[in-house]
Amino acid sequence: MTDSSAPDDAAALPLDPAPSGAAERATATPPHFADGTARSLERGWIAASRFGGLVFFGILGALGSAFLLVAFALGKLGLPAFLGAGLVLAGVVGVALLLSVFWPKWEYGRAGYRILPDRIESWNGLVFRRAVSVPISRVQYTDVKQGPIQRHHGIATLAVHTAGTMSSDIEFPGLPPALANEIRDWLVSQTGSDAV
Amino acid sequence: MRSELAPNERCLHPVSLVFRVIAHARSLLLPAVAVLYLGRGEGWQAWAALFFVPILAFDVFRYRTLRWRYDADELVVRQGWIWKSERHVPYARIQNVDLKQNVLHRALKVAEVRIETAGGAEPEVSLSVVSLAAYEEVRERAFAGRAQARPAAALPSAGAAEDVRSEPGTSSSAPETILELSPLDIVLLGVHPGRGLALLAIAWGTAREFGFFEDWEKHAESAAQDSGNPEAFLKAATVLIVVAGVAGLMLLSLAASFVEYWNFRLEAEGEVFRVRRGLLTRQVQTIPRGRIQAVTVEHPWFLGLVGRARVHVRTAGGNPAREEGQRGGGRHFAPIVRRERVAEILARIRPGIDVADADWRPLGRTAPRRFLVGGLVQVLPLAALAIVFLAWYGAAIAIGLVAFTVLAARRRARRAAWARAPWGLAAREGAFSTAEHATFVDKIQAVDLFENPLDRRHGHVTVRVDTAGPLSRGGSDVSIHYLPREIAEDLRADLVGAAAASRFRW
Numbered sequence: 172m173t174d175s176s177a178p179d180d181a182a183a184l185p186l187d188p189a190p191s192g193a194a195e196r197a198t199a200t201p202p203h204f205a206d207g208t209a210r211s212l213e214r215g216w217i218a219a220s221r222f223g224g225l226v227f228f229g230i231l232g233a234l235g236s237a238f239l240l241v242a243f244a245l246g247k248l249g250l251p252a253f254l255g256a257g258l259v260l261a262g263v264v265g266v267a268l269l270l271s272v273f274w275p276k277w278e279y280g281r282a283g284y285r286i287l288p289d290r291i292e293s294w295n296g297l298v299f300r301r302a303v304s305v306p307i308s309r310v311q312y313t314d315v316k317q318g319p320i321q322r323h324h325g326i327a328t329l330a331v332h333t334a335g336t337m338s339s340d341i342e343f344p345g346l347p348p349a350l351a352n353e354i355r356d357w358l359v360s361q362t363g364s365d366a367v
Numbered sequence: 368m369r370s371e372l373a374p375n376e377r378c379l380h381p382v383s384l385v386f387r388v389i390a391h392a393r394s395l396l397l398p399a400v401a402v403l404y405l406g407r408g409e410g411w412q413a414w415a416a417l418f419f420v421p422i423l424a425f426d427v428f429r430y431r432t433l434r435w436r437y438d439a440d441e442l443v444v445r446q447g448w449i450w451k452s453e454r455h456v457p458y459a460r461i462q463n464v465d466l467k468q469n470v471l472h473r474a475l476k477v478a479e480v481r482i483e484t485a486g487g488a489e490p491e492v493s494l495s496v497v498s499l500a501a502y503e504e505v506r507e508r509a510f511a512g513r514a515q516a517r518p519a520a521a522l523p524s525a526g527a528a529e530d531v532r533s534e535p536g537t538s539s540s541a542p543e544t545i546l547e548l549s550p551l552d553i554v555l556l557g558v559h560p561g562r563g564l565a566l567l568a569i570a571w572g573t574a575r576e577f578g579f580f581e582d583w584e585k586h587a588e589s590a591a592q593d594s595g596n597p598e599a600f601l602k603a604a605t606v607l608i609v610v611a612g613v614a615g616l617m618l619l620s621l622a623a624s625f626v627e628y629w630n631f632r633l634e635a636e637g638e639v640f641r642v643r644r645g646l647l648t649r650q651v652q653t654i655p656r657g658r659i660q661a662v663t664v665e666h667p668w669f670l671g672l673v674g675r676a677r678v679h680v681r682t683a684g685g686n687p688a689r690e691e692g693q694r695g696g697g698r699h700f701a702p703i704v705r706r707e708r709v710a711e712i713l714a715r716i717r718p719g720i721d722v723a724d725a726d727w728r729p730l731g732r733t734a735p736r737r738f739l740v741g742g743l744v745q746v747l748p749l750a751a752l753a754i755v756f757l758a759w760y761g762a763a764i765a766i767g768l769v770a771f772t773v774l775a776a777r778r779r780a781r782r783a784a785w786a787r788a789p790w791g792l793a794a795r796e797g798a799f800s801t802a803e804h805a806t807f808v809d810k811i812q813a814v815d816l817f818e819n820p821l822d823r824r825h826g827h828v829t830v831r832v833d834t835a836g837p838l839s840r841g842g843s844d845v846s847i848h849y850l851p852r853e854i855a856e857d858l859r860a861d862l863v864g865a866a867a868a869s870r871f872r873w
Contacts, residue, residue, distance in 0.1 A: 289867035300818040304859055306867035309812050334485065334683065334871065335812030335833035336844070 201288040202357050204350060211283045212345030215324030217275045219345075222320055224271025232264035284343050286354065291331065293343050303341050309333045313355045317348060327351040331358070376436045376445075377504075380477045383496050387427045389471075395423075433494070437508045442482070444492050456492060459872070460484045461509045462658050462684025466502050466651040473649065478502050482509065483684030485835060491684070506653055510639050542641065545715060546633040552675075552703045553631075557624030558617060559669055570616060633701060635715060642699055652699070657872060658682045659716055660834045661806040661844060664709055664723075668799040676706050680716060683835035722793050722803040725786035733825045734849040735780035740821075742772040742779075775799070785847045785858075792832055792862060794847045804845045809869040810834050814859045818852075828855040832862065 239256055242248040248256070274297070282295040294302035310331055317327040327348040331341045346354070434445045442456040467479045480502050482492040494505070548556075587604060591597035629646035635656075642652045665677040678701035701712055710721040750765035757764065775798040782801050786793045791807040817829040831846040850858070 290863045296818075298820055300816075300823075302816040303813055304815075304863045305813045306811070306863050308867050308869070309871055333812040333833070334835040336836045337815075337831070337833050339812070339833070341813065 202353070204354060205286045205288045205357070207285060207287045209283050209285045212279060213324075213326045213347055214279075215321075215326040216282075216345030217279050219320050219324045219326060220275040220278075221272055224274065225268060228264055228267040228271055232260065232268070235260045235264065282345070284346075291343075291354075291358075293341065305331060305333060305341055307358065307361050309335075310358050310361070313358045315348070315351045315355050329354055376434045377497075377501060378434055379430070379494060380496050380498050380501070382475050382477055383430060384427060385475075386471075386479075386496050387430050391423050391427070435492075435494070442492070442505075442509065454492065456482065456484055458509055458511075462655075462682045464506050464509055464653040466649075466653075468645075468649040470647050472496060480505055483682075485683040506639075510637075510653075510655055542634045542636040544632055544634045545640075545712065546631075546701050546704060546708075548628055548631040548703065553624050553628045554621065555670065555673060555675065556628060556703055557621035559620075559667070570612075570619075628702065631699075631702070640700070640715075644699060654680065654682060654700075656716065658684070660810045660836060661804065662713065662716055662720070662722075663805075664713070664803045666797075666801045670703060671800075674706050675703050676709050677702055678704060678709060678712055681834075681836055717790060717807065720788070720790055720805060720807075722786070722795075722805055725788050725793050727784040727786045727793075727795065730780075730783050730785075730847070730849050731825075731827065731851040731854075734783065734827070735777065737821075737825060737827065737849045738780045738783070739773065739776040742776040743769070746772045783848070785850070787858060787861065792845055792858075794845045806832055806834050806845045808862070808865045809871055811862060811866040812871075814862050814866075816855055816859060822849070825849070826852050828852050830855050830858060 236257070239248065239253060239260065243250075243253040278295065278297045281297050281300065282293075284291070284293040286292075289308070290304055290306050292302065292304040294300065311334055312332050314330040314332075315327050316330060321327060325348065326345050329343040329346055329351045331343070333339050333341070343351075343354075429446070429448060432446055432448045436443050440458055442458065442461075444454045444456065446452050446454075462483045462485055465481045465483065467481070468477075472478055475496075477496040477498055479496055480494040482494075482505065484491055494501075497505075587601060590604075591600045594600040626646045626648075628644050630649075631644040632642075634641045634643075638656045640654045640656060642650075642654070644650055659680045660683055661681045663679040663681075665679065667677065670676060680700045704712060710723060713720050713722065746768050750768050753761035753764045753768070755761070778798040779796070782795055782797055784795045791805060791811070793803055793805040795801060795803045811832055812835060813833040815831045815833065817831065818827070822828060827849045828851075829846060829848045830850055832844060834844055836844070847855075
């Protein structure tokens with residue numbers, strides 16, 4: 172990214188936001204997905220996050236019960252303490268597993284993304300909601316990521332990196348892989364010209 | 368074992384060797400003492416220390432292989448003898464060039480130079496040590512590219528801004544002093560309460576580390592027994608020690624302030640700011656004007672009493688692992704300045720960004736309630752604890768705490784404001800000490816909206832503007848809390864649209 176654009180780069184300070192980049196872009200017709208409609212994630216995202224939650228809390232529960240059983244077998248834990256701790260563990264893990272099943276479905280209705288010719292936006296969160304908006308001229312580079320579970324459910328994650336600090340990695344999960352690749356290619360073509 | 372020095376390449380000053388050896392000796396001193404102290408009788412620990420000698424020798428000689436050259440648009444740094452590395456640092460990415468000279472450096476007329484690039488994760492270039500002439504060369508080369516390319520590309524957009532930028536004559540490269548600190552300024556910085564508290568914490572921590580308190584208790588007890596009236600003696604001794612401690616800290620803080628800020632000078636040279644300071648260790652920071660990502664004007668209550676304020680700037684450079692004072696280049700931009708001069712200093716950073724003069728808008732109608740609730744949530748548990756443990760004294764303390772919190776929350780709500788200006792966004796915060804944070808449209812990386820359940824009940828949103836910077840840092844980014852949802856959404860759309868239409872340069 173730090174290529175031959177040096178003279179241009181070292182140029183006058185952007186005291187005023189220079190509209191030149193936007194003017195160039197406006198002439199090119201925006202791609203079909205940059206229409207500004209709010210899209211929800213793919214349904215596969217629910218199953219994928221459900222699976223992740225179930226596996227995580229399942230392992231946690233298994234480890235917890237193994238620990239309790241070993242402690243009981245070695246005589247470090249009396250029967251009442253064992254039963255009590257087991258009940259608490261079962262309750263906590265049970266609630267967590269239940270939430271893992273339902274939470275993604277609830278959150279699904281609250282998560283989405285939107286692409287405009289000059290910016291990309293995503294929002295998510297059920298209790299704590301967050302919505303981020305990134306000007307396309309600030310995108311430094313992009314990745315499309317797809318793990319085995321995501322692949323199984325036919326979704327991909329688009330990761331957009333800016334030069335920022337707190338929001339320097341913005342993830343768009345639950346995209347159809349083909350669209351994720353298309354968006355990435357488009358972002359690369361948009362930012363290659365004028366990013367640092 | 369020196370690698371070939373190409374004609375256009377530079378190398379470190381020969382006395383670098385001395386500083387490398389000193390640095391290693393210092394880092395080895397403590398383990399060496401420990402080994403000698405603990406390992407009496409057993410020889411093997413001492414032999415183990417010898418194991419480090421070749422490593423040290425290797426490192427010292429590796430240092431001698433550092434070479435750099437100035438290409439058309441990048442700095443190329445080569446290092447290594449067996450494992451070779453070559454780093455290319457584009458001039459366009461250089462954020463600041465810093466110089467540090469301790470007493471020994473000054474005696475030998477050399478300096479440590481650090482070149483900071485954008486992005487906290489990227490390693491910076493450190494040249495330790497070079498001659499002062501070499502420092503001047505680094506500085507000139509690093510920022511020359513900008514100046515040369517300027518006329519060609521400045522034509523279309525920046526032309527208008529150019530006219531306002533400065534009076535004729537100042538655009539030449541002769542350094543011009545913007546701010547110098549008088550001895551009174553340095554004294555004010557030294558007696559600043561916030562600073563005293565930090566020192567108190569350090570002193571207390573050190574004292575505890577060395578077991579001072581246990582010793583003192585023991586001595587005090589025995590002395591009290593000897594004196595005949597133990598209770599009165601202990602009281603008097605405590606008061607005396609507290610008074611002496613505060614006075615000592617005050618003096619220490621004053622001395623530290625003189626060491627840090629003596630000879631402070633902020634100057635502008637063309638497009639680059641330079642900050643010099645230091646009595647014993649001299650530091651020079653070089654901050655290109657265009658690399659400033661955000662500006663903060665602080666009004667600590669204490670400085671406000673004497674009609675002064677403070678201006679910080681932040682660049683994207685700087686390693687977050689480094690000490691606070693060094694982070695992000697410009698914490699010392701104008702550590703203390705008369706309030707009347709703040710506007711002038713801001714105008715030097717960018718024309719027209721006088722935050723005091725901005726079109727400040729208050730938060731929503733329900734925001735004061737949020738400040739009050741936020742304050743009470745923090746203070747009520749404390750008040751309850753005070754009552755439980757101290758009874759009547761506690762009740763008095765609790766009432767005082769709550770009253771203060773209410774007062775602070777009201778002031779906070781009155782002060783909180785935001786301003787959207789053609790150049791960017793500013794936000795004001797604080798109760799007794801206030802601060803105005805500002806960032807520029809062309810530096811905005813992303814705009815976030817946050818909403819917690821309490822926000823949702825009030826229809827509030829937090830707007831946070833993200834700018835480039837070291838990965839972790841304190842308080843320079845611009846965020847606005849408790850903004851009504853519709854206003855926040857409009858503001859975000861507006862800011863992102865403006866940012867998208869501008870070019871970002873580090």
